Amino acid sequence: MSLLSERQKEELQKSILEYLHANNFGDAFNALKADAGIDYTPDPKAKYAGLLEKKWTSVIRLQKKIMDLENRNAALQEELSLSPAKRAALQTDWVPRAPAAYTLKGHRGQVLKVAFHPTFNLIASASEDATVKIWDWETGEFERTLKGHTRPVNDVAFDSKGNLLVTCSSDLFIKIWDVQNEWRNTKTFPGHEHTISSVRFMPGDLQIVSASRDQTIRIFDVASTHLVRTISGHTDWVRCVEPSDDGRLIVSCSNDQTARIFDPLSGESKMELRGHEHTIEVVVFAPVAAYAAIRELAGIPSTERSNRAAAYAATGSRDRTIKLWDTQTGQLLRTLQGHDNWVRALVFHPCGKFLLSACDDKTIRVWEISTGRCVKTVEAHGHFVNCMAWGPQAPADAAKTNGASGSGKTEPEKFVNVVATGSVDQTIKVWLP
Known part of the structure; x- marks a missing residue:
């Protein structure tokens, strides 16, 4: 069972095609277009331009944020466990x-x-x-x-x-x-x-x-x-x-x-x-x-x-x-x-x-x-x-x-x-x- 809807699939594929075209990966662009059966004309003004990079960097940023929060949480837990009242107990x-x-x-x-x-x-x-x-x-x-x-x-x-x-x-x-x-x-x-x-x-x-x-x-x-x-x-x-x-x-x-x-x-x-x-x-x-x-x-x-x-x-x-x-x-x-x-x-x-x-x-x-x-x-x-x-x-x-x-x-x-x-x-x- 696919985790993506048809619309999300299409958005992802077009974003990848836009990325491949923008970076001059012509063979890969044509192969994906043929395999996926998509009729897509690259357009630097289309919403797909730069979309893949944006999504990717936002995932990295979120991951970093999660890691920072986890580290802070661990530090606070340790601080709590070392507080005098906690230690005494x-x-x-x-x-x-x-x-x-x-x-x-x-x-x-x-x-x-x-x-x-x-x-x-x-x-x-x-x-x-x-x-x-x-x-x-x-x-x-x-x-x-x-x-x-x-x-x-x-x-x-x-x-x-x-x-x-x-x-x-x-x-x-x-x-x-x-x-x-x-x-x-x-x-x-x-x-x-x-x-x-x-x-x-x-x-x-x-x-x-x-x-x-x-x-x-x-x-x-x-x-x-x-x-x-x-x-x-x-x-x-x-x-x-x-x-x-x-x-x-x-x-x-x-x-x-x-x-x-x-x-x-x-x-x-x-x-x-x-x-x-x-x-x-x-x-x-x-x-x-x-x-x-x-x-x-x-x-x-x-x-x-x-x-x-x-x-x-x-x-x-x-x-x-x-x-x-x-x-x-x-x-x-x-x-x-x-x-x-x-x-x-x-x-x-x-x-x-x-x-x-x-x-x-x-x-x-x-x-x-x-x-x-x-x-x-x-x-x-x-x-x-x-x-x-x-x-x-x-x-x-x-x-x-x-x-x-x-x-x-x-x-x-x-x-x-x-x-x-x-x-x-x-x-x-x-x-x-």
Whole structure:
């Protein structure tokens, strides 16, 4: 079936004949005239004169226009996909990049710890100036100051629902602040005999666990403030303590150059992680989402058993290295080297692909876990970076449900892309997409 009508056919043939005649292609002109059976006398004034060229150039122009529009469309699509809002929504593997969105100023001493509220857009910062400050991380605005401690506040943490805030200090006290009751200091826990370095709510929020320069880890009952258990094992200042997601284990690290895993119910030491050559400043359990990447790095076969909580941990030390460990065997899996000074803070990326570290070399580094390579260095502060935290994440029980399936994957909507860091320069920086 012809796409052209009889009239269009005739117009086309006469245009071609006019073109052939005008360009002195006499044989071709006569052959087409005979084959088509057209009686046509060339006429420079006829509408067919130059018609073929006009149609041809207009097609070329239209084609060029279409190509230009397609290229512009592609560029706009790319621009859209790279816009901050779009990136934030799509990127489950976002990592901080300079410059920071906000620099929060107000503390009169170095910032020692930062913690995100699990549901509100709030950060709590603990400082050497003996105060805790609350900030809105979405707007960068200061909200309030919590006063009650008399010496540096060394750590700060929210409970799982964000109803309570716990702080610990060099004044030998742990304090609980009621977020819903104007942030009032409702409980104070004595019990340690020296500077308290670290404090966390245990899963379930009924107990808190703390670590101190008095070489002990202590567990307190939140409701009664009573001391439940004192755990000994370290032979020097205990710098950091963290419970596993299921609350069955706690991990701690110390100036004695070891990290240790304890059973919080019995106080029994389960494992000693030994390999650093200096004080270990920080220790964290790896989330289930990171297990696949850790196993790839270490060449460990994937088994159901290794998907349980607290299977792996990471430590950061004054020896400038980060170490990844198998907590069941105590085996050192890999040492990450690259920082030029004391490693102060470690945060696993919620997607499980990366480990972020903060250091006295003033940088944040992003490590790709599966290869052990540093894939990004961010110049973060004008002085030592003391602490770092990732924004609101899924509650531990959601992570466990994921882990139980053996997938080791986290849904993108289960965490918020925002990071906060605190420094000796007395500022907090908020890093947003």
